[in-house]
Amino acid sequence: MRAFWSRFRQNRGAVIGLIILAIVIICAIAAPFLFPRSPWSMVQRPFLPPFEMDGLPLGTDALGRDVLSGLFHGARVSLLVGLVSTVVALAIGIPIGALAGYYGGLVDDALMRFTEFFQTIPSFALAIVLLAIFQPTLAYVILAIAIVSWPPVARLVRGEVLSLRNREFVEAATLSGQSNLRIILRQVLPNALPPIIVLASLMVATAILLESSLSFLGLGDPNVMSWGYMIGAARTVLRTAWWLSFIPGIAILLTVLALNLIGEGLNDALNPRLRKRTS
Amino acid sequence: MSLLAIDNLSIALPKGADRELAVKDVSFTLDKGEVLCIVGESGSGKSMSANALMGLLPEGVTPSAGSIHFENRDLLTLSDDEMMSLRGKDISMIFQEPLSALNPLMRVGDQIAEVFEAHDLLTPTERRKRALELLHEVGLPDPDTTIRAYPFQLSGGQRQRVVIAMALALEPKILIADEPTTALDVTTQAQILDLIEDLRMRHGMAVLFITHDFGVVADIADRVIVMQHGEVVEAGEAETVLLNPTHAYTRALLDAIPGLSFRETMQPANTPILSVRDLSMTFTSRTGGFFRKPRVVKAVQDASFDLYKGETIGIVGESGSGKSTLGRCLVRLLNPEKGVVEIGGKDISKINGSALRQHRRRIQMVFQDPYSSLNPRSRIGTILTEGLIAYGTDKITAREKAQELLTLVGLDPSAMKRFPHEFSGGQRQRVGIARALALEPEVVIADEAVSALDVSIQAQVLDLLADLRDRLNLSMIFITHDLRVAAQVCDRIIVMQQGKMVEFGPSSQVLGSPQTEYTKSLLDAIPGKAHEQALAAQRELRQ
Numbered sequence: 023m024r025a026f027w028s029r030f031r032q033n034r035g036a037v038i039g040l041i042i043l044a045i046v047i048i049c050a051i052a053a054p055f056l057f058p059r060s061p062w063s064m065v066q067r068p069f070l071p072p073f074e075m076d077g078l079p080l081g082t083d084a085l086g087r088d089v090l091s092g093l094f095h096g097a098r099v100s101l102l103v104g105l106v107s108t109v110v111a112l113a114i115g116i117p118i119g120a121l122a123g124y125y126g127g128l129v130d131d132a133l134m135r136f137t138e139f140f141q142t143i144p145s146f147a148l149a150i151v152l153l154a155i156f157q158p159t160l161a162y163v164i165l166a167i168a169i170v171s172w173p174p175v176a177r178l179v180r181g182e183v184l185s186l187r188n189r190e191f192v193e194a195a196t197l198s199g200q201s202n203l204r205i206i207l208r209q210v211l212p213n214a215l216p217p218i219i220v221l222a223s224l225m226v227a228t229a230i231l232l233e234s235s236l237s238f239l240g241l242g243d244p245n246v247m248s249w250g251y252m253i254g255a256a257r258t259v260l261r262t263a264w265w266l267s268f269i270p271g272i273a274i275l276l277t278v279l280a281l282n283l284i285g286e287g288l289n290d291a292l293n294p295r296l297r298k299r300t301s
Numbered sequence: 302m303s304l305l306a307i308d309n310l311s312i313a314l315p316k317g318a319d320r321e322l323a324v325k326d327v328s329f330t331l332d333k334g335e336v337l338c339i340v341g342e343s344g345s346g347k348s349m350s351a352n353a354l355m356g357l358l359p360e361g362v363t364p365s366a367g368s369i370h371f372e373n374r375d376l377l378t379l380s381d382d383e384m385m386s387l388r389g390k391d392i393s394m395i396f397q398e399p400l401s402a403l404n405p406l407m408r409v410g411d412q413i414a415e416v417f418e419a420h421d422l423l424t425p426t427e428r429r430k431r432a433l434e435l436l437h438e439v440g441l442p443d444p445d446t447t448i449r450a451y452p453f454q455l456s457g458g459q460r461q462r463v464v465i466a467m468a469l470a471l472e473p474k475i476l477i478a479d480e481p482t483t484a485l486d487v488t489t490q491a492q493i494l495d496l497i498e499d500l501r502m503r504h505g506m507a508v509l510f511i512t513h514d515f516g517v518v519a520d521i522a523d524r525v526i527v528m529q530h531g532e533v534v535e536a537g538e539a540e541t542v543l544l545n546p547t548h549a550y551t552r553a554l555l556d557a558i559p560g561l562s563f564r565e566t567m568q569p570a571n572t573p574i575l576s577v578r579d580l581s582m583t584f585t586s587r588t589g590g591f592f593r594k595p596r597v598v599k600a601v602q603d604a605s606f607d608l609y610k611g612e613t614i615g616i617v618g619e620s621g622s623g624k625s626t627l628g629r630c631l632v633r634l635l636n637p638e639k640g641v642v643e644i645g646g647k648d649i650s651k652i653n654g655s656a657l658r659q660h661r662r663r664i665q666m667v668f669q670d671p672y673s674s675l676n677p678r679s680r681i682g683t684i685l686t687e688g689l690i691a692y693g694t695d696k697i698t699a700r701e702k703a704q705e706l707l708t709l710v711g712l713d714p715s716a717m718k719r720f721p722h723e724f725s726g727g728q729r730q731r732v733g734i735a736r737a738l739a740l741e742p743e744v745v746i747a748d749e750a751v752s753a754l755d756v757s758i759q760a761q762v763l764d765l766l767a768d769l770r771d772r773l774n775l776s777m778i779f780i781t782h783d784l785r786v787a788a789q790v791c792d793r794i795i796v797m798q799q800g801k802m803v804e805f806g807p808s809s810q811v812l813g814s815p816q817t818e819y820t821k822s823l824l825d826a827i828p829g830k831a832h833e834q835a836l837a838a839q840r841e842l843r844q
Contacts, residue, residue, distance in 0.1 A: 189673050190668040190669070190670055190673045190674035191673065191674050191675055191676040193634050193666075193668070194666070194668060194674055194733075194736060195676075195687065195688075196634065196661075197632055197634070197661055197665055197666055197688075198661070198662070198665075198687060198688025198691060198736070198739070198740060199658050199661045199662055199688055199691045199692055199740070200687060200688070200691045201658075201691070204691070208679075208687070209676050209679075212676075212678045212679075213676070213677065213678055
């Protein structure tokens with residue numbers, strides 16, 4: 023663990039990413055305490071520019087709502103959607119990939135054709151269709167994002183399992199009478215973990231972007247304040263009050279950038295050999 | 302003035318390595334047309350010395366003292382560009398693993414031509430002509446076809462010939478060979494050694510040959526350097542060092558070479574514990590296109606034999622002879638195509654699912670590679686108890702049993718809490734043996750169980766196996782390509798060639814007076830025969 027951390031620390035970008043992410047997480051946790059009022063409630067006149075009034079450092083939007091409060095509460099939604107949808111996507115992708123890679127043959131063919139079925143549909147279009155069918159609540163947004171983002175996980179896990187399943191320690195486990203399920207869970211998957219962790223960190227970033235895009239189009243949950251919604255609501259006043267789109271845009275940019283930097287750092291730390299080769 | 306003179310060379314390892322210097326105060330010279338062997342076990346610094354010579358030290362590893370003089374120039378002070386023009390032209394190198402030394406996506410001819418291109422020599426047509434000549438010179442069959450082949454289409458021995466052709470392209474003055482035959486089987490090894498010897502005679506090259514095998518040393522070396530922990534412990538004429546070693550380490554290494562000595566054959570009991578009848582295995586692979594004929598490999602054909610309690614049968618043969626496939630069929634890692642594998646009267650060749658799982662514990666395997674046979678993310682304790690727990694033993698009993706096993710194979714029971722990477726290759730192989738024994742099998746199959754280990758470690762593990770067999774009255778099947786090892790541990794020996802059992806009988810008979818040409822050729826290819834004869838003569842003189 024200590025070796026892992028020291029390798030992670032060597033990548034300065036990853037450390038910066040971690041700091042940014044920590045700030046975003048703190049904002050999300052602190053939101054209900056710093057801004058106990060609903061982010062939807064009107065607090066001042068509309069279109070109040072930033073830095074003009076004490077107590078409202080980022081001004082107000084078209085309906086007189088506090089932008090800073092929206093930003094803090096939006097962080098909660100973005101992180102929640104990013105994390106939960108990634109967990110759900112992993113829960114679908116890992117078993118499918120592991121079974122396909124371990125059993126091979128017909129099982130592999132069937133599961134991979136199923137995966138390809140999802141891969142051939144543009145993911146954003148599929149998410150829109152899914153949300154048009156479902157009700158636009160937060161739970162369904164998360165589900166829709168998970169459904170469109172699991173195929174890469176399945177493919178990655180399958181590849182890892184394929185290369186691991188013929189290793190001698192897996193054969194030894196077979197010989198010692200362990201069941202297939204146990205071998206997959208105890209011998210194969212733990213060794214496939216590093217690339218999955220790296221992919222997961224990048225998936226959180228993609229999920230946040232997807233959620234923002236969906237909210238921008240008005241397909242998000244109308245009852246929760248999110249960064250995507252803020253940009254979407256402000257797009258009609260882009261010329262007169264550009265900062266209303268700009269501020270949440272920067273928030274999305276920084277969070278996604280932070281997650282990508284962390285993913286890079288995790289990759290370096292978990293696959294030290296790979297890194298040596300490139301430097 | 303020698304061609305190459307290394308004086309007091311020291312090479313520093315990065316901080317945090319297990320020792321400060323990879324190579325300490327090493328000096329030697331190399332003359333024109335001479336073969337100098339550097340011998341030592343893994344980690345002795347023998348490859349590091351050669352890499353320093355080529356300017357190919359890994360990152361963080363630097364020469365800290367001394368000099369390497371080649372033709373009045375100190376190689377350690379040359380710039381990268383000067384070194385680059387020297388490499389290949391004056392000093393070239395061949396490596397252990399020919400497959401990774403060749404570019405898999407380039408035709409063999411182009412790779413050889415590239416050597417000329419890198420040094421800006423000859424025109425493209427001349428390069429091709431030279432490449433063809435070189436392939437001819439290194440004895441590749443049908444050079445006109447081979448020049449257009451990709452590396453994967455060639456066998457291991459042929460690939461090594463291509464690598465040698467590349468190394469010879471610019472007629473270097475020094476050829477460095479870093480374990481060039483370790484990845485090859487005995488007959489191919491003998492051919493490659495002959496080739497190197499032949500080329501040295503013709504071109505008058507100096508050869509620096511790095512190896513861990515004293516048999517190879519005895520066959521080709523003029524002079525020998527023995528290295529241990531980065532230091533030269535003994536140096537001298539090959540004959541002197543091999544017959545009258547002065548340093549204890551050299552003596553230990555020489556003693557560890559298994560000789561062709563036979564084990565007392567035991568009287569077989571009445572009923573066999575494992576009986577194999579007409580076992581066959583065929584691999585079919587579709588290569589390229591629906592209409593082409595699928596490639597069919599008959600890996601094992603009609604193998605039949607009986608193994609008695611307390612007996613050890615060796616299966617020997619070159620790589621690709623089907624010996625490993627046979628072993629895998631016996632433990633049902635592969636499903637045999639036809640035939641019967643009866644253990645204690647129960648045919649296990651066709652059962653599946655839970656019935657198979659019931660019988661799996663009766664026949665266990667020790668694997669070849671101590672690095673990939675243990676799960677890197679499990680503690681030794683978990684590795685040893687998993688099988689027992691799968692068969693319903695409770696955790697506490699399983700742990701006690703695992704501790705007993707560790708003691709049995711000569712490891713400390715405290716190893717339970719540690720991870721595989723904390724152990725050396727030999728220790729890992731002991732863990733592998735303990736794991737195979739954990740389920741109290743009736744038959745143990747050792748698939749090249751010692752071939753990845755250094756000679757002295759190999760001797761220790763072989764002793765352990767022999768000791769366990771005698772104490773626990775184990776029945777073993779010992780798969781190996783090394784006839785000396787087989788002779789040492791086996792009661793009876795099966796010789797396999799292209800999937801068929803060509804010879805089967807007591808070790809002394811099969812290896813002492815072989816009946817087939819194939820077995821004879823295998824025996825002839827064992828390196829170091831001349832040395833053994835010399836040793837025997839010396840022994841007689843003393844008596």
